[in-house]
Amino acid sequence: MADKNMPKDVLNVVKKKTGKSVSEKDIYKLASGVKPSTLQSDTQLRQLIKQVAGLVNVPVSDQTTNDLIQAIKSSKVSTDNLEQLMKMIMKK
Numbered sequence: 001m002a003d004k005n006m007p008k009d010v011l012n013v014v015k016k017k018t019g020k021s022v023s024e025k026d027i028y029k030l031a032s033g034v035k036p037s038t039l040q041s042d043t044q045l046r047q048l049i050k051q052v053a054g055l056v057n058v059p060v061s062d063q064t065t066n067d068l069i070q071a072i073k074s075s076k077v078s079t080d081n082l083e084q085l086m087k088m089i090m091k092k
Helices: 004-020 024-032 036-040 042-056 062-075 078-092
Strands: none
Touching: 004 024, 024 042, 036 042, 036 062, 042 062
């Protein structure tokens, strides 16, 4: 990750949008399981979205999940640019 403050920025956005606190350790643990194949598989993306939603205890509708999958797959986000992926998810 290029920006050293990115994890804190993500944590602040999560807290602001959800009212829930998430630790850096939780984010890194979740991110460590993301592989290039994860971003190509609808099933794996659904699982990742459910994990993120569970982490902050916020329900995500099927429509929002489908929108996120379409946005992620069409954006050509790579696992090397997880910051871009996190920003995209935080917009939803």
